[in-house]
Amino acid sequence: MTTPTTTPHPDTTPTTASHRMPAPQPRGPVSTTLLAALRSGTPDELDPGADGTEPLAPVAAALEAAGIDGPDATAVVLTEDVQLALLVMYELHYRGVDGVDDAWEWHPGLLALRARIERPFEAALRARVPQPECDATDAAGVAARLFRLAADDDSPSLSRYVARKADAAQARELIALRSIYQLKEADPHTWAIPRLSGVPKAALVEIQSDEYGGGHPGHMHHELYARTMRGMGLDDTYGAYLDAAPGVALVAVNAMSLVGLHRRLRGAIVGHLAAYEMTSSIPCRQYSNGLRRLGHGEDVTGYFDEHVEADAVHEQIAGRDLAGRLAEQEPTLRDDVLWGAALCLAVEGDVGAYAMERWQHGESALRAPLPPA
Ligand SMILES: [Fe+2]
Ligand SMILES: [Fe+2]
Structure with missing residues (x-):
């Protein structure tokens, strides 16, 4: 065993400070009422509210009015307003949100509201992303199926566009x-x-x-x-561009948090990571080429x-x-491993398709164009 020293990692590279996500601008009644409730005090002070009303009651009412329990719930849940509310709820498990007391993270009323959003959200994702078929039950066979899924992905190639055509403003937007x-x-x-053990756990830790x-x-x-970001004159503050991000980008991040936070869905987060890694190396070379074509250096x-x-x-x-061995170890997770991979390809593909579509129309892929560098 090595003895810990007082300076285990004399790394002089500047790193960003750990801070909470700035509170985003609400995008409708659900996110408005949620942010107002979370920022109005600690759960202990408010629960039940000083005036006898439960602090989250307006959020529940807004969700109900939006139709979260109705026949169109799977559409309602994908609106920017509800997606932003869900992202804020999830953020309490990451770094927290400015002005929101940490005790909200495990507040039962808030968790119940989150579940009310997550049920139709998972249903919407399952409807959007069909279960990939697979005959294999062994690690090598499942891995081969995952590689084929990634290879067959026919989303428009954002990385190729950046390599060849994107202008400086589009590169910054991306x-x-x-x-x-x-x-x-x-x-x-x-x-x-x-939530893992044995080979899959060691593999995930290695990555x-x-x-x-x-x-x-x-x-x-x-x-x-x-x-x-700094090299391109962008603000590297955690969450700085959340207000600029369109709904489709919120869905992609929330999908990751949904399958990441629920142990029941551990197969899906593993599959998500596998697909993410399988579609990264070549596109990253293209992004790098594109950024160099635009005059950027190694810092970018x-x-x-x-x-x-x-x-x-x-x-x-x-x-x-990771994915292959998990499917072998826990056969009941195999389908979710494959579905999680397909989910990653679909939601990331949706973000790319959205950006390309906007750019083709000469518009910004963000909710408002960025100020010049
Ligand atoms: Fe990475
Ligand atoms: Fe990686």
Whole structure:
């Protein structure tokens, strides 16, 4: 055993401070009432409210009025308003939200409201993403099926567009848009670690160790991403561009949190990671080429250059030792492993398709164009 020293990692790279996500601008009655309730005090002070009303009652009423329990629930749950509310609820499990007391994280009333959103959300995702068929039950066979799923993905190629055509403003939009996940890169998949055992657990830890810099704070992938942002004149504050992110981007991040936070869905978060890794290496080379074509240097391309190498290794570990072995170890999880992979390809593909569509019409892929660098 090595003896810990007082300076275990003399890494001099500047890293971002740990802070809460700034409270976002509400996008409708559900997110308005939720943010108002969460920011009005601690649950203890408010529960039941000083005037005898339960502080979350207006949120429940807004959800009901939106139709969360009705026949169109799977459409209601995908609106920007409800997705933003869900993202705020999930954020309490990550870094927290400015002005929101930490005790809200495990408030039973809030968890009950979240479940009311999650039920139709999972149903909407299951309807959007069909269960991939698979005959294999062994690790190698399941891994091969995952690689085929990733190879067959026919979403429009955002990375090829960035490599060849994107202009400077579109490249900045893309980096801002992706930041709502990339500044917490790897965190949703980390929830799976205590829920696995044996080979799949060791494989996930091996991947996550790279994602978190292998002990070097400045090499953490979310830190490399922050560096890219700074190099492009963007604000690297955690959550800085949440208000700019369209609903489709919120769905992609919330889908990750949903399958990450529920142990029942551990197969799906593992499959999600496998697909993410399998569709990263070549696109990252294209993003890097595109950013270089636009005149950027290593400070900006470093994040993508790192992933060209790292994810070529990660996709092998994720496919065979993590996802394949988990499906072999717990056969009842196999279908969710495959579905989680298909989910990743679908929701990430939706974000790319949305951005390309907007750009083709000469519009911003964000809710409001960014101020110039
Ligand atoms: Fe990464
Ligand atoms: Fe990776």
